[in-house]
Amino acid sequence: ATGPTLAASAQQAVGDPMILEPRPWSTKLGYPVAFKPYGQPSPFEANLQRRQSPGLTQTTQASVSFAPLQGFFGIITPSGLHFERHHQGWVDVDPEQHRLMVNGMVEEAKVYTMDDLMRLPSVSRIHFIECGANTGMEWGNAAVPTVQYTHGMLSCCEFTGVPLKVLLDDCGADIKNAQFVLAEGNDGSSMTRTISMEAALDDVLVAWGMNGEMLRPENGYPLRLVVPGVQGVSWVKWLRRIEVGDKPWNSKDEASHYVDMMPDGIHRQYTSIQECKSVITSPSGGQALMGKGFYNVSGLAWSGRGKIKQVDVSFDAGRNWKTARLETPVLDKCLTRFNIDWVWDGSPVILQSRATDSTGFVQPRYRQLREVRGTRSTYHNNAIQSWQVAQSGEVFNVQMD
Amino acid sequence: ATGPTLAASAQQAVGDPMILEPRPWSTKLGYPVAFKPYGQPSPFEANLQRRQSPGLTQTTQASVSFAPLQGFFGIITPSGLHFERHHQGWVDVDPEQHRLMVNGMVEEAKVYTMDDLMRLPSVSRIHFIECGANTGMEWGNAAVPTVQYTHGMLSCCEFTGVPLKVLLDDCGADIKNAQFVLAEGNDGSSMTRTISMEAALDDVLVAWGMNGEMLRPENGYPLRLVVPGVQGVSWVKWLRRIEVGDKPWNSKDEASHYVDMMPDGIHRQYTSIQECKSVITSPSGGQALMGKGFYNVSGLAWSGRGKIKQVDVSFDAGRNWKTARLETPVLDKCLTRFNIDWVWDGSPVILQSRATDSTGFVQPRYRQLREVRGTRSTYHNNAIQSWQVAQSGEVFNVQMD
Amino acid sequence: DNAAATKYGVGRPATETELKAWDIDVRPDFKGLPKGSGTIDQGADIWDSTCASCHGSFGESNSVFTPLVGGTTLDDIVTGRVAALTGGGQPSRTTLMKVPTVSTLWDYIHRAMPWDNPKSLEPDEVYAVLAYLLNLAEIVPSDFTLSNENIAQVQEKMPNRNGMKSWEGLWKVDGKPDTGNVICTSDCVTADQPSSTLPPQARNTHGDLAAQMRIVGPVRGVNTQAPALS
Amino acid sequence: DNAAATKYGVGRPATETELKAWDIDVRPDFKGLPKGSGTIDQGADIWDSTCASCHGSFGESNSVFTPLVGGTTLDDIVTGRVAALTGGGQPSRTTLMKVPTVSTLWDYIHRAMPWDNPKSLEPDEVYAVLAYLLNLAEIVPSDFTLSNENIAQVQEKMPNRNGMKSWEGLWKVDGKPDTGNVICTSDCVTADQPSSTLPPQARNTHGDLAAQMRIVGPVRGVNTQAPALS
Ligand code: HEC
Ligand code: HEC
Ligand SMILES: [Ca+2]
Ligand SMILES: [Ca+2]
Ligand SMILES: [Ca+2]
Ligand SMILES: [Ca+2]
Ligand SMILES: [Ca+2]
Ligand SMILES: [Ca+2]
Ligand SMILES: [Co+2]
Ligand SMILES: [Co+2]
Incomplete structure (x- = not known):
């Protein structure tokens, strides 16, 4: 009966030093206005950068840097x-x-x-x-x-x-x-x-x-x-x-x-339009869930042909689907943020999102895309993305046919 | 018959050095991607900064820095x-x-x-x-x-x-x-x-x-x-x-x-809500129009009670009004950008904008505001703003009763 | 075990000690006010060492902030309305001309003052320095000891205690506006001349406006170091 | 005096010289192609001095860009379809395996190459260096002089000239999609296992992912310098 549990609860009865010991920011005078005439993100956000994909291009001027979607909220890109x-x-x-x-x-x-x-x-x-x-x-x-x-x-x-x-x-x-x-x-x-x-x-x-x-x-x-x-x-x-x-x-x-x-x-040639597509950005590949329990699964959907009408999310690799909430405004040829409640029970699972646009077009599975376009067309991959959550909580990029 | 006009038209027949002499940016290899992992505005935009109003506050930490609305587009604030x-x-x-x-x-x-x-x-x-x-x-x-x-x-x-x-x-x-x-x-x-x-x-x-x-x-x-x-x-x-x-x-x-x-x-006390208000941001005080002719007069409207329903603009100090175009989306408790065509004939003129919100409330004139609230209430000044365009093109802040 | 925890399972109960550390707000009904007391003498020492550098020896300075003290009379203490707010004599509205509730001052000094070292005062020190300020405004006598026991009586002497009203028009979403206008589109009544124009000297008080605006576009910033364009 | 100028009164007519300076695009029907010519010998000199450092002596390098030349056959020149695009033999798709129109190469070399000194080539030089590339791919013989007069005939020998089609499905706003899905909500048909999973070595090819994600929030970046979580 004496052990870490009791010790923890004793400490709990006192409380969190982050509350009990005043933090410097609440006991000092802060920085002046216009200290930064053009503001910057907090240094604590420095991990979120545009990055190249190593080996993708031979030069850095004919190349691409990717936006850190895993850290974005809403629809506006900073x-x-x-x-x-x-x-x-x-x-x-x-x-x-x-x-x-x-x-x-x-x-x-x-x-x-x-x-x-x-x-x-x-x-x-x-x-x-x-x-x-x-x-x-x-x-x-x-x-x-x-x-x-x-x-x-x-x-x-x-x-x-x-x-x-x-x-x-x-x-x-x-x-x-x-x-x-x-x-x-x-x-x-x-x-x-x-x-x-x-x-x-x-x-x-x-x-x-x-x-x-x-x-x-x-x-x-x-x-x-x-x-x-x-x-x-x-x-x-x-x-x-x-x-x-x-x-x-x-x-x-x-x-x-x-x-x-x-x-x-x-x-x-002249394959211009970006067809309807979606992706879950949180949780997503390379992340780990912080234990079982409730999560707000969040992602983005878009269509080059109009508005997003509906986004469905599957928590079992595509067998069953639930309709996500769409954040407003839902605009033409614009990202739409979707969110959906989820309780993770700690078992391995595969997450997918599937968007439908105002023309009625439904985002295809990989099999449906590849049946028509093969695997070497480079452009316009709008297949349903799958994220595999391992029992450890680590999320991996996988593909479901 | 020989004079600047002819010289100018001869030069015109040749053309603009900005076109005829290749600019460095079109004859060189540019910067790599992710050169700035977190990007910045062009150095040519450096004039647009947050600034304090000299003398407004006694310290810089209990103070305010103002956003340069004169340079903004649309509704999103960088x-x-x-x-x-x-x-x-x-x-x-x-x-x-x-x-x-x-x-x-x-x-x-x-x-x-x-x-x-x-x-x-x-x-x-x-x-x-x-x-x-x-x-x-x-x-x-x-x-x-x-x-x-x-x-x-x-x-x-x-x-x-x-x-x-x-x-x-x-x-x-x-x-x-x-x-x-x-x-x-x-x-x-x-x-x-x-x-x-x-x-x-x-x-x-x-x-x-x-x-x-x-x-x-x-x-x-x-x-x-x-x-x-x-x-x-x-x-x-x-x-x-x-x-x-x-x-x-x-x-x-x-x-x-x-x-x-x-x-x-x-x-x-507890005067929380920001009532319906609008302002023309271009042209506005401290600017000068670049000669007679066509202008896109642009501004912002907002209401703490709902959506913007209509914005009217007057080019004659409030005698006659025309309804401006509202950019989409028009959202609840959100800025709405308005634009309206205008041809300046070079004579002095006073510009005003007047917003109406979804509750039917119409932005008041200074007289209407002051009749109720006097001139010393500090907060919640949502009166119609007037900009006086002088014959020189210089724009001055004035108030119309 | 609350229903909420079952729903999301995030967060945890706050401990008593944590509540004590952070739940420091003091309301007009003195809910949240800790026990304690302080004399004006004690307050004067704290004031001189800790507050006067910014607010002046008598709370009269406006070098880092508007004056705290001044503009109230013994008569105001009786009526609970600061007469100078309607007259025009007093150059600025001091804190004690405005603040209707003594709790506000206790709460704010405790959480935020001294400005460069906030949350450094113990409750007794807050009582003392507040007593000193109230005495400067002649709200309490110079031998007064302010405490949680008598603060409610001090409230009854606040000079502007009757000088504020809660304004539902701008509090409730469907509050009734007290101003407004009507949409008129042509031949509307309007003055012939501006009632106010930017004073010529104000054209340049904010520096060179040309340096504050975009260098291209339909309009340009005017060089306000030079005379107005003509 | 155009109607438009009356409307907004902004902008001004472009001069002939200005149009000549900027209207440099060359279309598949050779509209916009300047007169001129160049031999393969001339082209070889330009190539070796100006292009080979990036693209390799024979346009085969993939050190700064995918190869320009390679993977096309004499047979392709006859059929106008590059056979290697369907077989799997050729490791990469070279430029000449793809580009159906010779105008594209003329236009692009003229406007953008050499990459670090674009717009430095005169039309004759573009004809010459393009002739050199075409000869490397055995599209023209080694004594060939490419000119505005004969370029249309060269077009008839481009190896992949029949290998592209304009795809209206993704060009027109109401274009017909060639893929799609149906909304199924329960007990949908799906595979039991992923058809592909991230190869273990790829987990770390992009560096430490923990350093690429926010340090707070519902999920964290995984330290991919360490083995997978378990
Ligand atoms: C370093 C400067 C500085 C010191 C020291 C300082 N103050 Fe202040 N005080 C300020 C400033 C600046 C403000 C206004 C803050 C704001 O705008 O919110 C202020 C505000 C106040 C106010 C509220 C006034 C109002 O109307 O909002 C009170 C009361 C006050 N101070 C009391 C004190 C007391 C008591 C002390 C000492 C224990 C003290 N101050 C020490 C700078 C100081
Ligand atoms: C400093 C390096 C460099 C030099 C020198 C250079 N190139 Fe390139 N070239 C490139 C790169 C990189 C690309 C790809 C650009 C892109 O991605 O848009 C390219 C693209 C091309 C292409 C288009 C290939 C395709 O499929 O898109 C052609 C044709 C070409 N170069 C020809 C030339 C010729 C001819 C010269 C000399 C006159 C030359 N290059 C000099 C780097 C170079
Ligand atoms: Ca409380
Ligand atoms: Ca103490
Ligand atoms: Ca300039
Ligand atoms: Ca052309
Ligand atoms: Ca030459
Ligand atoms: Ca951490
Ligand atoms: Co691209
Ligand atoms: Co404020």
């Missing part, structure tokens, strides 16, 4: 942790020196300064951006340990800019005969991408704002194209030119990359 | 530019050492670690936070030059946390007899504020997340109360305790500050 994908490194453009040219099938080709553009009627909207290669390392098999690397080429911000349609109208674009626009960047690669006129006239923005401030340099400061629902590479950064045309351009990233190889060796 | 208001400085709390106690009229007083709290069912919502003293310097007369100082004790973020109701239930709070909760911080001042049980059971959150990551230290890391619609001082930072009670506490900031003095010398 701008400092927005994923990066560059093809020739990122650049620090002087906004006073920046120009946008609109040419091609227009009445009059025009040049705009940033001052010009920012005078035009602008809109603000929250949208996700996902690289077409997100989850690409997982096409063949479970390959990387955490959700940062499986799904971290994904971010979601509030963007502000002028609708591309306003500029097309301003230049008198020949909307009847033109079917495409080319977007071109002003970095070393002067990245070019073909955008459908359908999107250009619908919800594409020529954006300068991201999460309330100007775009970050890594994300295209001072100007980038925002193409809601479409893969990130089409959101051309450091945007310098829009050309209106009647044929697609087959640019390098439409002819050698961002093409999806099918089992018969044929590549699909 | 976390690094969130306004600050501290009473005893801000502190850097170790989240592993942080505790939340719930006591008072509960079945069982309890202590939670951050680990405990973050296991509970959480929600994410976008809300504005406005200091009750925002625009306080303007009660008597036009006093400060820019919107950063007139309205910059205002921010809007996505918050994530557990509903306070979940904790009250978890401790078995006596909701029938208790009418109030006390929230207490863990900084030097251990700030206390009385919250109505009505709010506590409705939409109050015990939050750790802000804009997708943990709260910033200046904003209460690791835990703050989020009291939608209610003045910022009630959003207790570094939250360490919740007490359930049957009477209000009359804490220092409910008995000496954040009390509104009426013309008869009587102070109103």
Whole structure:
């Protein structure tokens, strides 16, 4: 009857030193306001960084850094942790020196300064951006340990800019005969991408704002194209030119990359739209649960075709499913945060989430995806993600057929 | 016939050196990914900082730094530019050492670690936070030059946390007899504020997340109360305790500050809710328009009582009004961005915005506010803001009765 | 074993010692007030050594904060309304002109003062220094010992005890607004001229505004080191 | 005087010189292709001095990027389909195994290569170095001069020119999905075991995961320098 239990309860009767011994922060005068004119996260949050996946790319300038989804809340991506994908490194453009040219099938080709553009009627909207290669390392098999690397080429911000349609109208674009626009960047690669006129006239923005401030340099400061629902590479950064045309351009990233190889060796081109997808971010790979009991299982769902209608979660590897709560607002082509209660009984279990969008499309299982697309198409892996919780509480990346 | 016009047009025929002479960023290899594991704004944006208003406070730790609203887009406030208001400085709390106690009229007083709290069912919502003293310097007369100082004790973020109701239930709070909760911080001042049980059971959150990551230290890391619609001082930072009670506490900031003095010398207490208000942020005081012509006039509207229903803008000092476009989403107790087209003909003009919320309340004119509340009540100045555009294009802060 | 614990199983009961450590709030009805007492003499020593550097020897300083003491009269102590709040004589509203409840001061000094060393005062010390402040305002006589026993009587002498009212209009979600406007869209009544314009000297009190605004865009910050644009 | 200018009055007409400077894109139908030509010999010099350091002497290197050349056959040049894409022999998909249009290479080399000095090549130099690459893949003979006149004929020999199709399902907003699932909620068909689990060695390839996750919260990063938890 004398032992650790009693000792612990005796200590308990006294209490927690974190309460009984005043902490320094409650017994001192703190730091002044504007001590940091531009604030930073707490040093205790330093583990949450953008990171590269070792061995994924041969260089660091034609590469990707992944966003730490495992640590995110809600739907807004902190701008400092927005994923990066560059093809020739990122650049620090002087906004006073920046120009946008609109040419091609227009009445009059025009040049705009940033001052010009920012005078035009602008809109603000929250949208996700996902690289077409997100989850690409997982096409063949479970390959990387955490959700940062499986799904971290994904971010979601509030963007502000002028609708591309306003500029097309301003230049008198020949909307009847033109079917495409080319977007071109002003970095070393002067990245070019073909955008459908359908999107250009619908919800594409020529954006300068991201999460309330100007775009970050890594994300295209001072100007980038925002193409809601479409893969990130089409959101051309450091945007310098829009050309209106009647044929697609087959640019390098439409002819050698961002093409999806099918089992018969044929590549699909112009696979732009990011279809409905979801992932549980907590708990997720590389984490350990802190014992049995209640958990708030949380994750993200999105669709390039519209809104999220429903997210179901399975705690038994896909046999039974429960519908999760969706946080508001639920927006078009935007991340939606879902949450669901769970009590872990300590036995091994596999967690999955399955999203349905407003078109009725239901996120596929790996088997359903691979039956059509094989395992070597690199892009557009939107299969249901499975996390295996071991008896130890450690969570592993696994795939269920 | 020979003169600057011809020279300019000859130069024009050649073109802009910004286009003709390749810029360094388009002829070099850029920086690698994850060069900044946690990214920063462009150095060209360095002017946009949180700033103090000289002479407003006697110390820098019981003070305020204002958010640069003049540079913001959309509704999300970048976390690094969130306004600050501290009473005893801000502190850097170790989240592993942080505790939340719930006591008072509960079945069982309890202590939670951050680990405990973050296991509970959480929600994410976008809300504005406005200091009750925002625009306080303007009660008597036009006093400060820019919107950063007139309205910059205002921010809007996505918050994530557990509903306070979940904790009250978890401790078995006596909701029938208790009418109030006390929230207490863990900084030097251990700030206390009385919250109505009505709010506590409705939409109050015990939050750790802000804009997708943990709260910033200046904003209460690791835990703050989020009291939608209610003045910022009630959003207790570094939250360490919740007490359930049957009477209000009359804490220092409910008995000496954040009390509104009426013309008869009587102070109103427990004036929590921030009523419907709006302001044009571009153009605004201290700015100059770059010549005649088209402008996108942009601003913010909000109400602590619900959603924004309508914002009207006047370009003639309040004689005639046009309804502005509202950006989506329009959310409860959240900033709403409005935009409206305007062509400036170069003559002097006064700009105003007037918001209406979902309760039908219309933002008052200065005369309407002062008729009831006089000019010395410090808090809750939600009068219509006027910006006077001089013929020079320079914009001045003025007040219209 | 509470129902809640069964539901989520997180958190644990607070111990008595923990409650004692943190449950320090004092309400207007003196719930939470610890026993103790202190004399004005004791208070004067504490004040001079620990408080006066910021608040001034008589609580009159406004160098680090607005004055604590001043602006109240013996008459106010009788009426419970500070007359100077309606007159215009007093340059600033001191703490004792506003605070209606003595509990507020006890609670706040105990939790937050001295500012640079908060939570360092024992209850007896708080009684003493508060007694000193109350005596400065002539609310209590100079031989007074303030204690948990007599503090309720002191409350009856607080100069502004009747000077505040709880305002439901801004407390309840459906509170009735006391101001408002109507939507008028054309030919609305309005003044011809601004009732107030930014004083010319205030244009530059916040520094060079050009350095506080974005360097590109539809509008630019004005260099307020130079005269107004013309 | 366009209608648009009347509306917003911002922006200005682009000049011919400006258009020439920036309108550099080359389409599959060779719209935008500047006149010029280059021989394989010229190309070899440029290649060796300017490209080989990254891409290897024969475009075979994968040290800074996947190989440009390799994996295509004379047979592919006839069929316009790269057979190795269906077989499994070739370790990686080279550029010339994929790119269907020669315009793509001209355009991209001209705008972006050499990687560390982009936009430094004149059109003739681009023709030359592209000719060199095409010759490495045996698409053109070694005495070939590539020019704007004959590039359309070279297009007819691109090994994978028939190997791509435009996929409307993921291009049009109302494109028809080629995959999908149905909502099943109970007793759904599912495999008993994972079809793939993270290989044990992959648990640690990304470093210590405990250092990549928040230090508080419901879950913690696992120290993957140590063996798996048990
Ligand atoms: C280092 C400076 C400093 C010292 C020392 C100090 N104070 Fe203060 N005191 C302040 C400041 C600054 C404030 C205002 C804090 C705020 O804005 O919330 C304040 C506020 C107060 C208030 C509340 C006034 C009001 O109207 O809100 C009281 C009462 C008070 N002090 C009493 C004391 C006493 C008693 C002591 C000594 C035991 C003391 N102070 C020591 C700086 C100081
Ligand atoms: C300093 C290194 C470097 C040099 C020098 C260089 N390249 Fe490259 N090259 C790269 C990298 C890295 C990429 C991939 C860029 C990306 O991911 O978008 C690339 C891509 C390419 C591609 C496109 C391949 C594809 O499938 O996308 C071609 C063609 C090419 N280079 C040709 C050349 C030629 C011709 C030269 C010389 C004139 C050259 N390169 C010089 C590094 C280099
Ligand atoms: Ca208490
Ligand atoms: Ca003592
Ligand atoms: Ca400038
Ligand atoms: Ca062109
Ligand atoms: Ca040359
Ligand atoms: Ca730890
Ligand atoms: Co990509
Ligand atoms: Co405040």
